Amino acid sequence: MNRTTLSLAGTVVALAVVTGAAVLTAPQAGRADTPAPAARKPVERSTLACPAPTSSDYGSTTYTVFTPETGTEGASRRGTAQLAPAAQDGAGGDEGARGTPEAFVELLKPGSPVVKESSKADTPALVGTADGILAPGFSAQLTTVVDAGPGRGLLGTACQAPDTEFWFPGVSTGKDRQDYVHLTNPDDDAAVVDLELYDAKGLLETPAGDNITVPARSTTAVLLSTLTDDPTQNLTLHAVARSGRIGAAVQAADRELGSDWLPASADPAATAMLPGIPKDAGAVRLVLHATGREDVDLALRVSTPSGTITPAGHESVRVRGGTTTAVDLGDIAQDEVGSLMLRPTEKDATAPFTASIRVVRGAGDRQESAFVAAADPVGGRAVSPDNRREGSALFLTAPEKGARVRITSSPVGGGKAVSETVTVKGGTTLDTPLPQPSSGKGAFAVTLEPVSGGPVYAVRMLAPPSNSIQRFTLQTLSDDRGTVSVPRAEQDLSVLTAG
Known part of the structure; x- marks a missing residue:
């Protein structure tokens, strides 16, 4: 035999052995076409991106890190978890050249949260990493108090799992607002990000928002008013990573209404839930954006402790495709805690949209505001x-x-x-x-x-x-x-x- 014949014979023998083994261990008749259910396993590694808290000299921030004790069955019994500084303003670089940054705060065991406080104006953005038993459910929170100045107020945000796309309905480039989007890259390779702004007419020209490079393990903050010449109150920001992945969050400061973090919304969908309107909310503003070309017609409902109601005067709203619409809902809470539910007026409509609300409490110069974006459900935990x-x-x-x-x-x-x-x-x-x-x-x-x-x-x-x-x-x-x-x-x- 020549070499080709020998190789072919060897292949046939090997295939026969594999086939024979498969036949010997094949499932019983009647079960071969039944798909086995997927199993849920604890994650082995978690990554978080935390924005820089504030540049104010009057601010102090509490960092809290935590991994739940439940849900770690099957995970490695060992693990590490920490928040470590990222370079500021895109000053990242080769990780090997800069060395591994010293941990800002460490978590030692599940079920026992760890807190650290900082009052420094130059406290950096942080990158969170966890593995082993500390990875499943690894979470971190920033809570900042700013006592004075245009950004005064209480600001809170959770650190994010990095992703490639974020929607922020409710941003502003108006003269009374100063909105920064914080882009944090937790990985060892650079990310390239595009920033788009949409108003009531559609996509704005924002050439300065194209091809923003966020170097490895670094953060960049972009003032949204530098992206356009026209001050506009109600806008939607779309942040997209062309390469790599990022965490993105918007810090919104209002001269009269204080400041807080505007979180990214859930993925665009045909329905949305915006939970958590306090019973003493004096004003609620809804901002919506139709992410596709189709117009969106939505029915508004409010879930209260006693049931679901239709808000008088705000039964429905229309959003043209590719545009942003704002609706002032006033004191929609009416002394009851509530959640805003948005559903298409036509049963089979599937046009996607995204939404957020700004909630204002207090009166006069004692007012304070916070934001809620369209949310995902609690899920498993x-x-x-x-x-x-x-x-x-x-x-x-x-x-x-x-x-x-x-x-x-x-x-x-x-x-x-x-x-x-x-x-x-x-x-x-x-x-x-x-x-x-x-x-x-x-x-x-x-x-x-x-x-x-x-x-x-x-x-x-x-x-x-x-x-x-x-x-x-x-x-x-x-x-x-x-x-x-x-x-x-x-x-x-x-x-x-x-x-």
Whole structure:
């Protein structure tokens, strides 16, 4: 035989052996076509991007990092977790040349949140990394108090999992606002980002927003008013990474209404939920953007503790394709905590949109504002790392079926966690106090786990007591991505058959 004949014979023998093994271990008749369900496994590594908190000389920031104790079954019993500084204003570079930055704060074990405070005006953006047992549900929160100046107020934001696309309806380049978008690159390769702005007529010309390079493990802050010559109050920002991935967040400062972080909205969809309107909200502004070419016609509903209502005078709204629309809803809360639900007026409509609301509390020169973007549901589990014994509240909405949710509070500094289970009736919003740990150092992390029923949306409001401005901040709580779906392998002999 020549070499070709030998090779062919060897291939046939090897194929026969593989086929024989497959036949010997093939599933029983009647089960071969039944797909095995995917398994959920704890993630092995988590990455977060945290923006620089403030440049004000009058600000102080509390950082809280936390990994839940539950949900780590099957994870490595060892692990590390930390927040480390990123370079500022794009001053990144080769990671090997700069060396590994020293940890700003470290988390040592799950179930025990760690807190660090900073009052420095030049506190940098941070990159969070966690692995092993500390990776599933690894979360971090920035809470900043600015006592004076145009950015005064209480600002809160969760550090983000990096991504490639972000929508921010509700930004402004108006003369009364100063909005910065913070772009943080947590990876070891540079990212290239485009920034687009949309007004009531459509896409604006923003050549300065194209091809913004964010070097490795660094952050860049862009003042939105530098992207356009025309001051505009209600805009939508679209941040897209051409290469790499980033965390993105907008810090919005208003001369009269204080400041807070405007979070990115959930992915554009045909419906949206904006939970967490406080009962004493004096003014609510809704900003919507139709992300496709189709017009969007939406019905507005408000979920309250007693049921779902249609707000008088604001039954519906239309948004033209590719444009941004703003609607002032006034005191839509009417002394009841609520959540805004947006649904297409036509049952089968699928045109995507995104939305956010600005909530204002207080009166006169004591007003303060916060933002809520279209949110994802709690999912399997959600985490709020930073909560206080005074001034913390939780708003839960079950837009469809009723639901039961287990709330667990884990104190800073160790100590015993406490849990309780609450019931949210279908179509309602529940304002519930948080379980108070009997031990610890005052602050505590909260974990939400749906037990039964339909989807649940959650917002944590932090409003510490104050004799002056009604400081508050709102953060939606969505799935912490602590697990990943791992498909189960099935034998398939068709891969051995030539097409």
